[in-house]
Amino acid sequence: xxxxxxxxxxxxxxxxxxxxFLQEMLNQRxxxxxxxxxxxxxxxxxxxxLTNFLSAQxxxxxxIAELSRLAGGASxxxxxxxxLQPGKDTAERLVLRMDPTDGVLETSREREFELLExxxxxxxxxxxxxxxKEGKWLGSPSMITTFVEGTTKPTAGGAGVSGLGTGFNVEWxxxxxxxxxxxxxxxxxxxxxxxxxxxxEIPDADPYQAARFRVNLWARVWRESAFAPNPVFAVVESWxxxxxxxxxxxVLVHGDFRTGNYLFDEDSGEITAILDWxxxxxxxxxxxxxxxxVEIFGAxxxxxxxxxxxxxxxxxxxxxxxxxxxxxxxxxxxxxxRILLAWSVVAMASNGLTAASRHHNHQDILLTWxxxxxxxxxxxxxxxxxxxxAE
Amino acid sequence: MIPGFAIRLDSMSRAIxxxxxxxxxxxxxxxxxxxxxxxxxxxxxxxxxDKVERYTELCHADLTSTAKALKxxxxxxxxxxxxxxxxxxxxxxxxxxxxxxxxxxxxxxLVQAVDEDGGDAFRRHLHKExxxxxxxQAFRDRAWFVACGFDVNAGELPRIEELIRAG
Numbered sequence: 001x002x003x004x005x006x007x008x009x010x011x012x013x014x015x016x017x018x019x020x021f022l023q024e025m026l027n028q029r030x031x032x033x034x035x036x037x038x039x040x041x042x043x044x045x046x047x048x049x050l051t052n053f054l055s056a057q058x059x060x061x062x063x064i065a066e067l068s069r070l071a072g073g074a075s076x077x078x079x080x081x082x083x084l085q086p087g088k089d090t091a092e093r094l095v096l097r098m099d100p101t102d103g104v105l106e107t108s109r110e111r112e113f114e115l116l117e118x119x120x121x122x123x124x125x126x127x128x129x130x131x132x133k134e135g136k137w138l139g140s141p142s143m144i145t146t147f148v149e150g151t152t153k154p155t156a157g158g159a160g161v162s163g164l165g166t167g168f169n170v171e172w173x174x175x176x177x178x179x180x181x182x183x184x185x186x187x188x189x190x191x192x193x194x195x196x197x198x199x200x201e202i203p204d205a206d207p208y209q210a211a212r213f214r215v216n217l218w219a220r221v222w223r224e225s226a227f228a229p230n231p232v233f234a235v236v237e238s239w240x241x242x243x244x245x246x247x248x249x250x251v252l253v254h255g256d257f258r259t260g261n262y263l264f265d266e267d268s269g270e271i272t273a274i275l276d277w278x279x280x281x282x283x284x285x286x287x288x289x290x291x292x293x294v295e296i297f298g299a300x301x302x303x304x305x306x307x308x309x310x311x312x313x314x315x316x317x318x319x320x321x322x323x324x325x326x327x328x329x330x331x332x333x334x335x336x337x338r339i340l341l342a343w344s345v346v347a348m349a350s351n352g353l354t355a356a357s358r359h360h361n362h363q364d365i366l367l368t369w370x371x372x373x374x375x376x377x378x379x380x381x382x383x384x385x386x387x388x389x390a391e
Numbered sequence: 392m393i394p395g396f397a398i399r400l401d402s403m404s405r406a407i408x409x410x411x412x413x414x415x416x417x418x419x420x421x422x423x424x425x426x427x428x429x430x431x432x433x434x435x436x437x438x439x440x441d442k443v444e445r446y447t448e449l450c451h452a453d454l455t456s457t458a459k460a461l462k463x464x465x466x467x468x469x470x471x472x473x474x475x476x477x478x479x480x481x482x483x484x485x486x487x488x489x490x491x492x493x494x495x496x497x498x499x500x501l502v503q504a505v506d507e508d509g510g511d512a513f514r515r516h517l518h519k520e521x522x523x524x525x526x527x528q529a530f531r532d533r534a535w536f537v538a539c540g541f542d543v544n545a546g547e548l549p550r551i552e553e554l555i556r557a558g
Contacts, residue, residue, distance in 0.1 A: 068418050068419070068420075069419060069420065069421045069422075070420060070421065071420035071421045071423065071424040228492050228495065229492060229495040229496035229498075229499045230495060230499060230525075231495060231498040231499040231501075231502050231521045231524075231525070232521060232522065232524075232525035233499065234499045234502035234503050234506075234521075235502055235517075235518045235521045235522060235525075238502065238506050238518065239518075295543050295544070296541050296542075296543065298543060299543060300543060306543070362421075363421075363425070365425050365428045365429060365432070366424070366425070366428060368432070369428050369431065369432065369539060372536040372539040372541060373539075373541045374532070375529050375532035375533040375535075375536055375542070376529070376533055376541055376542045376543070376544070378525055378528070378529040378532075379526065379529035379530065379533060379544075381525075382522045382523075382525040382526035382529060383526065385518075385522050386519075386522050386523070386526065389518075389519055389522070
């Protein structure tokens with residue numbers, strides 16, 4: 001029997017319904033479209049700008065040392081440096097994260113800064129220290145956080161760029177999986193209504209708004225900046241609009257919660273920081289779970305079984321979340337978000353190629369390389385939707 | 392003709408690995424990473440450059456035959472998008488990246504138009520045909536880009552030569 005791929009008119013009536021802060025970020029990105037090539041900033045220039053910026057923050061008699069450029073981070077230009085201040089016992093290792101003109105996605109340093117402040121004491125995360133939200137001092141919107149020691153992969157592991165394909169053996173999985181779930185629970189239990197997050201809109205106008213915000217966000221990203229057209233993208237969008245789930249409970253969603261986006265200490269095995277908060281928003285908890293089901297973010301175990309985030313089988317993963325939180329995981333909603341996320345990564349990858357083609361980033365070659373994630377994602381998407389069509 | 396792509400790509404890779412990478416400051420992790428990516432791209436291109444034409448023909452033929460077989464049914468938006476698709480297929484004489492984009496764009500616009508005013512039966516048929524084509528194209532592209540290492544199901548993919556031979 002063939003299931004109908006129906007189109008529900010209700011969500012289509014709200015095509016522009018979007019978190020107003022994200023809407024403004026995308027408007028800003030449109031304004032940057034015609035800018036010239038982005039020029040990476042030299043460490044010498046950064047040191048000078050940092051000195052002026054930190055002075056303006058009220059720091060006196062300080063010095064900057066050991067400034068070096070960091071790799072990784074598909075969307076930010078990053079530097080590591082040491083801040084030395086008289087009277088302080090220890091030097092402070094800090095990370096500067098700056099926005100290039102464009103990358104795989106447009107995000108807000110102000111939102112990220114605000115959220116990192118809120119997460120102190122909730123989960124291990126870098127401490128936000130300074131914000132140049134409009135780039136007045138540093139040349140582009142930037143923030144400075146503490147540097148956290150740790151690694152995204154064990155020394156023997158062979159992770160690729162951006163944390164994709166991180167390999168864990170049985171022992172590492174045993175050590176990391178419970179912590180992974182513990183921190184996810186802590187994020188989802190954060191009381192976002194009681195704590196001030198002024199730059200995050202709460203999608204509670206109706207039960208579909210949380211899902212609709214996400215579909216509208218990535219649909220807009222695709223329409224405005226896809227590198228090449230793809231009819232599959234439009235079919236998936238149509239399916240998503242017709243199948244939006246009601247959200248039973250809104251939580252703080254990390255937005256990219258997966259292996260590759262946390263640091264751990266190789267000796268103790270402890271997770272030392274949850275990273276990459278730039279996609280955080282208020283939404284459905286199934287969304288954070290779904291990241292681990294998107295195949296490019298997992299791996300296969302010694303028996304060939306797929307492991308979510310290379311840590312747990314699907315049943316272990318769902319059972320572990322349900323046990324930890326008391327929430328029920330609805331597999332239909334989980335599947336919706338898995339499709340939405342795979343689709344959103346196709347949009348990000350294509351956006352990254354557009355950024356590279358305009359020379360709007362300091363890592364054009366990385367963005368071009370990362371865009372090759374699209375074929376496995378499109379395979380996953382077509383497989384999932386054709387399976388449903390055949391049921 | 393001489394020197395051809397093979398030796399030019401090979402000599403570039405050798406220069407990067409044996410001279411340029413050792414000269415990069417080990418503390419400059421961004422430069423180290425970009426040099427490694429450069430080597431990776433060159434290695435992939437070495438395996439692809441002499442197959443690009445046949446691969447493009449294969450992708451283009453599948454896309455145009457899928458699109459040609461569609462018989463759009465619906466209102467004004469669907470009819471206009473259907474006509475535009477036919478025009479782009481007719482204009483796409485020689486298979487190329489550009490013609491693949493042109494027909495893909497028209498097919499994407501048809502899907503959007505059908506959501507607006509297409510008939511239910513045609514919409515279901517169109518979605519199924521686009522997804523079936525998308526699955527075949529994803530299979531080809533996964534094989535084409537397998538060396539990037541993102542595919543957890545890489546073991547099921549053929550070599551590019553086999554893919555092209557099978558048509």
